[in-house]
Amino acid sequence: MAIAEGDILESEKRLRSLRSVMSQRADELSDEQLMSRLGGPGVETAISALYDRYSRTVFGVGLKILGDRSSAEELVQDVFLKVWRSASTFDPSRGSFSTWLYRVTRSCALDLYRKRAHKVHPVPEGESYLATARDSSAGPQEVVDESWLSWRVSRALEVLDAPHREVIELAYFGGLSQREISARTGVPIGTVKTRTARAFKRLRQELAVGDTPQEASR
């Protein structure tokens, strides 16, 4: 009655295949469809797919608002657990999932910001630029309100395909000139310029639609 090694390998193959099918199906679902699965057996697959789509934006906005990595990581955890716990409060007829998730993120960030305000935090070496951002004259509400623009840009960047996002990342986050991007990527300078122009065109379209800060904060 011993289990043959071949049976185990076959079982593992089946499980992998099953997981792959489930994952593929989740990729094909809209955000709203995934949200509807958070109350059912597909909860892990659904939250995993939403995490893959949005964690970078939440983390990035967390870094921007809260200013340090550990707080941004705490924000990511708080946000996705709140998404799961509060899934029933999401009403797709009242707005997109992205806007709802922004509100959740904003609320969690404000909580963390206030909680942290009561503590003294040493600023680790190398994070002085973030400390400067925190020390601005803007209060927590103002700082968080600015996050809507960060959110929208981050989401807009996510819709760019890899080559177009790369030129934007290297220009804005890497501080490289068009020629330096060309040298770094091995892509001709003319192509770098074309990709930059196309990326801008797409970003312009993406940023032209969507809620105002007031609508997003409702």
Place this chain on the structure above:
Amino acid sequence: MKCTDVSPNLAAFVVGGMEPEEAAEVQRHIASCSSCRNELEELEKVNRALQAAPPLEDPPSHLKEEILSQVRAEELSSSDEAAGPSGGYRSTYLRFVIARVAAAALVAMAAIGIVFGLREEPPVATIQLVPTPEEAAGLEEYWGVAELHQLPLGNQQVELKLNNFDEPEPNSYYELWFVSGEKRISAGSFTSVGKGETRVLLTVAPEARNCRTLLITEERADNDPAPSESVALIGEMP
């Protein structure tokens, strides 16, 4: 420079990554061209937005698993609170989750060789599990054995050895019940991993000690916490 030369380069101009002489040419053109100037203003808006962009960085990879673990833990907790006949969806769903975990654990155990010589002590009881006639129809070598083992702290563990136990229907799982009269106590859920021999370890609740009948049912992941009518195997304590 003409508009057709300048326009494709305006984004690069806005980014500020052009060579100085190229930038100067673009600057001269837009000073005298309202169309390109208007386009430049639009691109400047995108530029300002990009300057407000957060870093494009993935969070640490362990975060996702931590979140999923927390979800599982809370599912367990809410299921405990909702235990009983009216346990509702969370309880039913929990069993579905456990079934998946059990299936994964089964493969893991097999991989590390635990199944070959699980423990030295002999079982305190061995129960032959046989299919109902309708389940057995057309199937060969379809049977099971449940071995009860005593654990150090007074709990018991049941080791199921199932042969040719097919995978459950989609969105379904198997569940082991200890039965005494009208009382049915679940010992947990699992999914089979296919033909051949399947081994599953489940923990037996202390209140199941006096139950003499074991049932393995096929359950659907629905809102009904009661045992289904679909009995795969049945056995009596010797």
